[in-house]
Amino acid sequence: AERQQVLQDPKARITDADDASVTAEALVAELTRRGVAVAGFHTAALKREIAEHHPSARVDRTDGKTVDPRALMVTLEGLLPRERAIVQDSGHFIGWPTIYLTVPDATSYIFANDFMVVGLAQAMAFGAAIARPDRLTVAVIGDGGMMMSLGELDTIVRYKAPMLIVVMNDSAYGIEVH
Numbered sequence: 001a002e003r004q005q006v007l008q009d010p011k012a013r014i015t016d017a018d019d020a021s022v023t024a025e026a027l028v029a030e031l032t033r034r035g036v037a038v039a040g041f042h043t044a045a046l047k048r049e050i051a052e053h054h055p056s057a058r059v060d061r062t063d064g065k066t067v068d069p070r071a072l073m074v075t076l077e078g079l080l081p082r083e084r085a086i087v088q089d090s091g092h093f094i095g096w097p098t099i100y101l102t103v104p105d106a107t108s109y110i111f112a113n114d115f116m117v118v119g120l121a122q123a124m125a126f127g128a129a130i131a132r133p134d135r136l137t138v139a140v141i142g143d144g145g146m147m148m149s150l151g152e153l154d155t156i157v158r159y160k161a162p163m164l165i166v167v168m169n170d171s172a173y174g175i176e177v178h
Contacts, residue, residue, distance in 0.1 A: 053099070069093060069168060073100030076138075076166065083135040085128045087112055089121030091142030093168035101138070108135070118173070119148030122165065126152060129161040136162055143169040 031037075061068040073096045080101075087110040088097050103109045110128055112121040125139035141149070146167045156163055 069096040070100065072166075072168075073097060077101055080138060080164075081136055084108065085110065085125075085132060085135055085137045087121050087125035087128055087137060087139045089113075089139070089141040089145040090116050090118050091145055091168065092170050092172075093140070093142055096168070097140040101140070118142060118145040121145060122149040122152040122156070125163055125165070126156050126159075126161055129156075129163045130159065133162055136164060139163060139165045141165065141167055142173075143167055143171065144173040 058068075058070045058074070060071040062071055077100055082104055084103065085108045086097060086101050086103050088094070090113045110121075110124055112124045114120060119141075121139045121141045122145070125137050129137035146165075156165075
């Protein structure tokens with residue numbers, strides 16, 4: 001009875017005992033009453049846009065002077081061992097490893113983004129490599145972040161940390177340019 005009252009009168013009191021379905025049904029009823037209708041997110045245009053960004057649909061724009069970051073990430077995805085950790089720095093390149101590189105579990109992806117500061121990934125990757133020497137740690141860092149953390153290389157080499165460092169070079173502090 002209370003459920004029907006809430007559905008018929010959206011201003012009726014919903015108590016803590018009511019479940020989410022009552023609230024959802026009341027919202028849908030009120031939106032319908034007001035004539036609110038949206039197409040939703042699953043449009044043909046969105047499907048095309050997603051398909052264009054799928055790794056299998058990409059067009060390699062490597063031009064002899066630069067390497068298409070998507071092509072690099074797809075190649076790395078195919079070459080890297082499945083048991084890996086990805087440590088990603090902040091920067092202009094931020095989307096490429098997120099979109100194209102996979103990890104075996106949630107603990108294998110570290111986003112070194114503290115206050116959108118560049119240059120933190122190399123030190124965090126060193127920590128990840130020491131913590132999990134059984135897997136390859138891949139640090140994806142921009143050229144600016146690499147310049148800010150060059151001193152970390154000494155520690156990484158001295159400890160022979162099992163790491164791969166990928167430097168995404170846009171010849172600028174690209175994220176700041178944007």
